[in-house]
Each structure stands twice: as structure tokens, then as C-alpha cells.
Amino acid sequence: xxxxxxxFWRIVIAAITMLGVYYTVLRYTKGLGAVTNLSNKYPWxxxxxxxxxxxxxxxxxxxxIALTVYIFRIDEYKPILRPAILTGFLGYSxxxxxxxxxxxxxxxxxHPIVFWNPHSVMFEVAWCVMLYLTVLGLEFSTVVFERxxxxxxxxxxxxxxxxxxxxGVILSTLHQSSLGSLFLIVPTKLYALWYSPYLxxxxxxxxxxxxxxxxxxxxxxxxxxxxxxxxLNLLNGLARVNVLVMAFYLTIKxxxxxxxxxxxxxxxxxxxxxxxxxxxxxxxxIPFFLLLIPAVRTSAKGLFVTSLFVVIGxxxxxxxxxxxxxxxxxxxxxxxxxxxxxxSVFLVTMGFLAFAYAAKYxxxxxxxxxxxxxxxxxxxxx
Amino acid sequence: xAKMGILxxxxxxxxxxxxxxxxxxxxxxxxxxxxxxxxxAYTVVQERLPGTYVRRMCMHCQNPxxxxxxxxxxxxxxxxxxxxxxxxxxxxxxxxxxxxxFSVPKYQWDRVVPYIQKCYMCADRVAEGSEPACTAACPTxxxxxxxxxxxxxxxxxxxxxxPHTYVDRLYGLEEVGGTSVLYLSNVPFEKLxxxxxxxxxxxxxxxxxxxxxxxxxxxxxxxGVVLTGIWWITSRRDEVKKYEIKHKEQKKLTGKGDKP
Ligand code: SF4
Ligand code: SF4
Ligand code: SF4
Numbered sequence: 001x002x003x004x005x006x007x008f009w010r011i012v013i014a015a016i017t018m019l020g021v022y023y024t025v026l027r028y029t030k031g032l033g034a035v036t037n038l039s040n041k042y043p044w045x046x047x048x049x050x051x052x053x054x055x056x057x058x059x060x061x062x063x064x065i066a067l068t069v070y071i072f073r074i075d076e077y078k079p080i081l082r083p084a085i086l087t088g089f090l091g092y093s094x095x096x097x098x099x100x101x102x103x104x105x106x107x108x109x110x111h112p113i114v115f116w117n118p119h120s121v122m123f124e125v126a127w128c129v130m131l132y133l134t135v136l137g138l139e140f141s142t143v144v145f146e147r148x149x150x151x152x153x154x155x156x157x158x159x160x161x162x163x164x165x166x167x168g169v170i171l172s173t174l175h176q177s178s179l180g181s182l183f184l185i186v187p188t189k190l191y192a193l194w195y196s197p198y199l200x201x202x203x204x205x206x207x208x209x210x211x212x213x214x215x216x217x218x219x220x221x222x223x224x225x226x227x228x229x230x231x232l233n234l235l236n237g238l239a240r241v242n243v244l245v246m247a248f249y250l251t252i253k254x255x256x257x258x259x260x261x262x263x264x265x266x267x268x269x270x271x272x273x274x275x276x277x278x279x280x281x282x283x284x285x286i287p288f289f290l291l292l293i294p295a296v297r298t299s300a301k302g303l304f305v306t307s308l309f310v311v312i313g314x315x316x317x318x319x320x321x322x323x324x325x326x327x328x329x330x331x332x333x334x335x336x337x338x339x340x341x342x343x344s345v346f347l348v349t350m351g352f353l354a355f356a357y358a359a360k361y362x363x364x365x366x367x368x369x370x371x372x373x374x375x376x377x378x379x380x381x382x
Numbered sequence: 383x384a385k386m387g388i389l390x391x392x393x394x395x396x397x398x399x400x401x402x403x404x405x406x407x408x409x410x411x412x413x414x415x416x417x418x419x420x421x422x423a424y425t426v427v428q429e430r431l432p433g434t435y436v437r438r439m440c441m442h443c444q445n446p447x448x449x450x451x452x453x454x455x456x457x458x459x460x461x462x463x464x465x466x467x468x469x470x471x472x473x474x475x476x477x478x479x480x481x482x483x484f485s486v487p488k489y490q491w492d493r494v495v496p497y498i499q500k501c502y503m504c505a506d507r508v509a510e511g512s513e514p515a516c517t518a519a520c521p522t523x524x525x526x527x528x529x530x531x532x533x534x535x536x537x538x539x540x541x542x543x544x545p546h547t548y549v550d551r552l553y554g555l556e557e558v559g560g561t562s563v564l565y566l567s568n569v570p571f572e573k574l575x576x577x578x579x580x581x582x583x584x585x586x587x588x589x590x591x592x593x594x595x596x597x598x599x600x601x602x603x604x605x606g607v608v609l610t611g612i613w614w615i616t617s618r619r620d621e622v623k624k625y626e627i628k629h630k631e632q633k634k635l636t637g638k639g640d641k642p
Contacts, residue, residue: 033491040420040488043479071609073616104474104489104496111473115454121591122453122477124598162613170605174598181594185451185481188581200594326480 013349020346023339027101035339039332046336049322050344051098053179054315055091056129057203060211061218062088062136063172070165080234082143082364083222084215086355089136094351096133101343121181128175135168143362177204183321189329191272192262194321198252205249206283206314212242213287213310218355220304226359235303239291242310246288253280275316275324283313385444386463386508387530387562388517389537390437392569393547394524397427397435404519408504421490424501425516430574434567437525439516440465440486440501441554441577442562443586448478448487450588456498463530463562464503472498483558483587484577503562530562537566553578559586 027035038045065084068077100106112126138157145154157164180203183190196202216235257263265273266280287309296302327333336344358364399415405425406413416423425439442465449457449465456471457478467487474496479487490496504514517527526533534555541548547568554561557579565571571578 029494031490031492031494031496038491040418040479040491041485043476043489067609071613071616073613073620102475104476105472106474108473111454111471115456115471117450117452117455119450119588119592119595120453120455120477121595122451122475124595126453166606166609166613169609170602173605174601178594181591182477184590184594185447185587187583187587187590188483188579189481197590197593 016346016349019342023342026339032104035337037334037337041330041332042334044322045334046340046344047098047102049319051347052095053322054318055095055098056179057176057207057210057314057318058214059088059091060172060176060207061215063168064208064211065215066165067169070162077234080215083218085136085139086358086364087214087218089140090351090354092129092133092136094347095129098347121178125175125178128171132168132171135164135171138164143364147362173204176207177201179203186326189326191325191328193265193273193276194325196256196260198256202253205245206317209242209245209249210310210314212238213307216303216307217311220300222359222365226356232300236297239297239303243288243291246284250284272324275320279313279316279320282309283317385530386527387533387564389526389533389564391524391566392434392436393566394522395435395437396522397429398521399427400519400521401425401437401516401525402427404515408515419486419488421488421499431569434569436574438577439563441484442503443558444560444562445586445588447481447483447587451477451481460505462508464505464508466502466505467498467500469497483579483582533564537564540566556584557582
């Protein structure tokens with residue numbers, strides 16, 4: 001935070017925080033109607049669409065890297081592990097906080113623990129997110145224990161880390177896809193380009209793609225602002241995987257649309273179709289072709305820009321499915337109120353700040369030390 | 383108890399609003415009449431075409447979407463037919479509002495502690511063997527309460543006896559698996575708007591999400607086995623590698639060959 005830009009950013013952050021606090025007070029003292037543009041015809045808006053449905057996807061990097069390092073044991077990716085898990089933990093925490101804003105009876109948020117409904121996708125998502133947040137907390141706790149020199153506790157986590165990671169991967173697979181299943185219940189409300197019986201699969205695969213992109217972006221930003229980051233060749237490896245993931249995603253999407261006979265709709269001039277086209281271009285097509293260019297793949301800036309495309313496209317996709325796609329059938333229009341936007345911006349800002357502080361005071365970017373240690377030590381470390 | 387239902391014959395409805403008033407009185411809601419279903423109007427009568435009135439209320443689906451989507455099981459399809467709501471369980475996620483195919487559940491947006499509001503087919507009166515306040519108040523018999531099977535018979539008889547009056551369709555018989563509230567009309571339903579959505583499948587909507595949810599146990603088991611298997615293989619590989627490195631170093635140090 002010693003950069004010359006500090007004062008400017010401090011003012012921005014202070015302004016966001018003040019507005020955030022103001023709308024928080026308003027929301028909890030006057031109700032959802034006072035802050036949001038939600039209505040009986042439009043019961044879900046930005047907070048569900050962005051803070052929850054998008055937020056969970058953006059935090060998917062944690063389980064992919066945990067899978068790579070702990071289960072596949074590809075040690076090269078160890079340097080990415082901690083930042084990815086930190087992002088995951090912060091991301092899911094923000095989702096939980098976002099839920100507390102959105103739920104009408106937020107103080108009853110624990111109800112799914114005691115009142116069960118296994119037929120509800122939301123019930124499954126609630127349980128998975130709850131459990132996975134715990135897993136992430138434990139996975140990240142070793143960084144904190146290390147800092148506090150609590151070696152016993154640290155050792156305990158090391159013993160548990162493999163079962164924890166396996167659990168984490170299963171839980172993530174379940175809820176990343178189930179967020180798509182949430183929308184299976186509205187076959188006549190959601191626009192045909194988005195509604196598909198394969199929504200769970202699409203949600204899962206795009207979460208993998210955005211998870212990889214997020215890790216890349218974080219690393220770039222951390223390098224820029226904190227002087228700490230990850231080596232280019234690792235990010236390059238992630239980008240290569242992402243090319244495959246995106247190719248797969250695009251292929252099954254096209255096959256699915258063709259199978260359902262709606263492929264022609266992408267040429268329609270309807271608002272939804274245009275949104276769908278933009279989203280697909282930004283989320284998959286453009287980054288896919290960019291990554292095929294070696295010069296892009298091997299430069300930090302190139303990787304950052306492609307990742308930015310993936311992330312923005314991903315956000316568009318989730319907002320399209322959750323908000324835009326049901327607008328036509330709702331009989332009304334929705335645009336988030338200023339207060340809704342401010343709360344979301346506030347939460348994201350808090351996330352960035354928390355990441356920056358954690359990266360500064362904890363040993364999150366550890367690669368420089370570990371790189372020299374050779375394979376034996378690294379194996380021993382796991 | 384038999385599954386009860388309500389038959390609404392739009393040809394008999396004169397738009398007097400007696401049902402609306404009766405419902406509001408029964409439920410202690412503000413008495414001024416409203417145009418749309420809301421947290422303070424569980425039923426409304428709307429003039430959709432000149433002289434054609436459609437009465438809106440919860441359809442009390444046979445396999446209700448709201449019951450299936452609610453993460454805490456706040457809704458219940460009672461044996462008698464009504465779909466009821468437990469405000470104490472509700473957490474306010476509004477998934478029921480988002481997914482109800484007939485856009486029935488409404489919310490108390492202006493409250494600090496808001497609840498979902500919707501028609502509950504006067505479940506308490508029905509449990510006592512009585513009929514809902516609204517059907518009791520209807521002066522023309524446009525809304526009648528009774529055993530769903532008998533209501534279907536009655537409706538089909540009306541269609542058969544007056545083929546020139548009614549369109550040959552009983553709305554709610556099959557839609558999303560059938561509903562306890564049934565509609566007769568002399569105008570094609572698709573011209574009347576909600577709740578008549580002719581695109582709705584006959585399959586109950588919960589079937590669509592269940593198709594995904596039922597895979598959860600498989601994913602857990604297969605995922606657990608596969609991941610553990612992969613981990614076992616990779617960790618064996620690493621152990622072997624570690625051993626080989628050590629072995630080589632030893633070999634170098636002691637100058638001994640592979641054989642002991
Ligand atoms: S109409 Fe909607 S609220 Fe009523 S029972 Fe059916 S799904 Fe539930
Ligand atoms: S708003 Fe309440 S009743 Fe509706 S689905 Fe959510 S928890 Fe259940
Ligand atoms: S059944 Fe009862 S709650 Fe439902 S509309 Fe009639 S009076 Fe109102």
C-alpha cells in the first residue's frame with residue numbers, strides 16, 4: 001500500500017465503504033424493498049445473480065488447484081495453491097455474507113441444517129457451500145497456523161489435507177453444477193438459448209474455466225500491486241488447460257443448441273440473443289483464439305487480458321441466466337437499484353482488501369523460497 | 383380425506399369480487415381491492431377480455447414446484463389438497479417465487495421481517511370439513527369447492543353438454559402434473575394470460591431438477607473412489623521416485639552396485 005496511487009485508492013475505498021455501510025443499515029432497518037428494485041414479478045436480482053451465483057463460480061480456482069497439487073501431485077503448481085485457496089476462502093465467505101443481505105429472514109440462514117428438503121437444489125447448494133467453506137477454512141488455516149507458529153495444529157491439518165481435498169473436490173463438483181440445476185425448474189421462463197437440461201454441466205465446466213482465469217488474474221494483480229506473484233510458465237500451463245476446457249465447453253454448447261433446435265436463435269436480433277452472443281464471444285471464443293497465439297500465451301499481459309475476457313464473459317453468462325434470461329417471461333423489467341450495486345461493489349472491495357492484507361502479512365506467495373528445494377523436499381512437505 | 387379442489391368456471395364469473403372480499407376478511411387483510419396478486423391479496427378477479435373475468439389464486443398443484451424447491455421445506459402439499467406455508471421455517475430466499483409456474487407466491491417487500499404470502503385454500507376450514515371463504519361467498523357458482531375427481535367429472539359434463547359454449551379443455555387437469563384448482567373457459571386459454579401458460583409441460587416441474595439431484599449420491603461415491611484411487615497412484619509414484627533418488631545417492635556414496 002506504499003505505492004503513490006495509495007491516496008487515490010484510499011479515497012475510493014473510503015467512499016465505497018461509506019455508501020456500503022449506509023445501504024447496509026438501510027437494508028436491515030427498512031427491508032429489501034427500500035434498497036432493491038426487486039418486486040413480486042422479479043424476486044431475484046443482482047444479489048442472487050452476482051453475489052451468490054457468480055461469486056461461487058469465481059472462487060472455483062481453489063478446488064482445481066487443490067486437485068492438481070494434492071491429488072494429481074503435480075508439484076510445479078504448488079506456488080499457486082495458497083493464493084488460489086485464499087481466493088476461494090474469501091470468495092465463499094463473501095457469498096455467505098451476500099446471502100445474509102439477500103435472504104429476507106437472514107437470521108434464519110441456518111435453517112437448512114435442521115429443516116431438510118433433499119428435493120430442493122437450493123438445499124443441496126446450501127449444504128455444499130457450508131461444508132466447502134469449512135474445508136477451505138481448514139485448508140487455509142495452515143497458512144495462519146504457520147504464521148502463528150502453531151506447529152501442532154499445522155501438523156494436524158497436514159494429516160487431514162488429502163481427505164479434505166478429496167471432499168473439497170467432490171463438494172465443488174456438486175455445487176458448481178447444482179447452481180446450474182437451480183434453473184432447471186424454469187423451463188418455460190428461461191430463454192431457450194440458456195435453458196438446457198445440460199445447465200449443470202455447462203455451469204461446472206465454465207466454473208473450471210473461470211477458476212483458472214481468476215488464478216491468473218490474481219497473480220498478475222498481486223505482482224503489480226504487492227510485488228508478489230507466480231511464474232509465467234505456470235500461468236502458461238493453466239492457460240493451455242483452459243484452451244482445452246473452453247474448446248470442450250463451446251463444443252458441447254453448440255451440440256446442445258443444435259440438438260434442441262435453437263441454434264438458429266443465435267442469429268436472431270432479440271435482446272436475449274444478442275446478449276447470448278456477446279457473452280459467448282467474450283467468455284469463450286475471443287479468449288480461446290487469443291490463447292492460440294503463442295505471443296499472447298507467453299506474455300504476462302497477454303495472459304492477463306485473456307483471463308479478463310474469461311472472467312467478464314463468465315459474469316455476463318451468470319447474470320444472463322439468472323436475470324436477463326427470465327426478464328421476458330416476467331412481464332416486467334429489472335435493473336438493479338443503486339443500493340444493490342453499491343452493496344455488491346462494497347463486498348467485492350472488502351474481498352480485494354482482505355486478499356491484499358492476507359497476501360501482505362501471511363506467507364501466501366511462497367514460491368521463491370520453495371523453488372530451490374528440489375523434489376525430495378517438496379514431496380516431504382506434502 | 384379425498385383430495386379437494388376448486389373449479390372456476392370463467393363463463394359464470396360476473397367479476398363482482400365477492401371472493402376477494404371474503405378472502406381479505408377471512409385473512410385480516412386490508413380491504414381495498416387490488417389489481418394483482420400481492421402480499422395482501424391472495425386472490426384477485428381480473429377482466430382479461432371485455433366481459434371475461436379470470437380469478438387468480440394459488441393453483442394448489444398436485445406435485446407443487448414450490449414444495450420441491452424450498453430449501454427448508456416450508457411448503458406442504460396436504461393430504462386434503464391445499465398447499466400450505468410455514469412462515470417459521472422460511473428463510474426468505476424467494477426461490478419459490480422465482481420458480482412457481484403460475485407466479486403465485488408474493489413477498490412482503492416493505493417489511494424488516496418479511497414472509498411469503500399466498501392462498502392456502504383455507505386449509506384450516508377444509509380440515510374441519512368446511513369450504514374456503516371465497517367459494518362460499520361466490521354468488522353465481524363460478525367458484526365451487528369439492529372433491530377434485532368429482533369436480534373433473536362435473537367440468538367434463540359441462541363441456542359435453544355445452545360444446546358450443548366451452549373450449550374443449552379443462553385447464554389444470556394435466557398441466558405440470560395437474561392442479562387442484564381447475565378452470566373452464568369459453569375463450570381459448572392462451573388468449574387469457576396467467577395462469578394459462580399453454581407451453582407448460584404435463585410433467586411436474588420437480589421432475590426436471592430431480593433428474594440432476596438424483597445423480598448426487600453417484601457423484602459422491604464415484605468421485606470419492608476415483609479421487610482416492612488417483613491419489614494412491616500418484617503418491618505411490620512419488621514414493622518410488624523418492625526411493626530411487628535415495629538409492630542412487632547411496633549407490634554413489636558407497637560405490638556399491640545394485641545387488642547387495
Ligand atoms: S401454484 Fe405455485 S405456489 Fe401454488 S402450489 Fe403450485 S407451485 Fe406452489
Ligand atoms: S422464500 Fe421461504 S418459502 Fe420460498 S423457497 Fe425460500 S425459504 Fe422456501
Ligand atoms: S381459499 Fe381461502 S385463502 Fe385462498 S383465495 Fe379462497 S379465501 Fe383466500
